[in-house]
Amino acid sequence: MKLACWNINSIRARKERLLAWLDQARPDVLCLQETKVVDAEFPAAELAERGYQSVVHGQKTYNGVAIVSRQPLNDPRRGFDDGGDDSQCRLLVAETFGVRVASVYVPNGGELGSDKHQYKLAWLARLRAWLERTARPDQPLILCGDFNVAPRESDVAYPEQWRETVLFHPSVREALQPALAWGLRDLFAEKVPAGGVYSWWDYRQLAFPRGDGLRIDLVLGTAPVAARCEKAWVDREARKGKQPSDHAPVLVELRD
């Protein structure tokens, strides 16, 4: 089973690119983030023409997550459903290919010390609580998407310059740890030598051609999934050319 995750940064702006990429990459499952459309505007019919079913959790203008799969997507669930703020569409989970798959869009966090930074830290704490409440570390679960956190020094091209930002500050790296400690492994980190492989490059200041990237898009899995993971990679080609997303897809291949 080949699974991809991709922050598409507006599925309306990127629809033709996405369809062309699907025809070429042919993942079995694709988790999308930042679709930025209400559910009725998600291009489910065009995906269905290519053999993909969809479940969506979208909103206007901001956020929005989706999962598309070549097999049925069972028992979809939206948001934390923990009594807290669920107005931002950032979490969607469904079962497909015998695996519980979650598409995750962690809050960016804005400026260090801002309310958005605090919201991000709290959101990651809620993620750990949601795992405890709704999942088990001995069952097959994949949690993938845009975490807006680079976990390791080697996941950042210029760590000194990024440490004082909300993508690599110690506070957010620490806030990610409880979810990992619950029983999630970084599938990409286990398969690819550390350093020099990134998934996001800022649109500004020629970050992509300068190689100024961060690995903030993660594919995490419980032990039963990690045991089946054969390889992982980033499709850098998808970041090139005309009007790309600022993120590249991250992929993993699981043994059947």
Added chain:
DNA sequence: ATGGTTGCTTAGCAA
């Protein structure tokens, strides 16, 4: 310290 770019929506926010 600011601004650099893109998308959505229409001047300004979010990323």
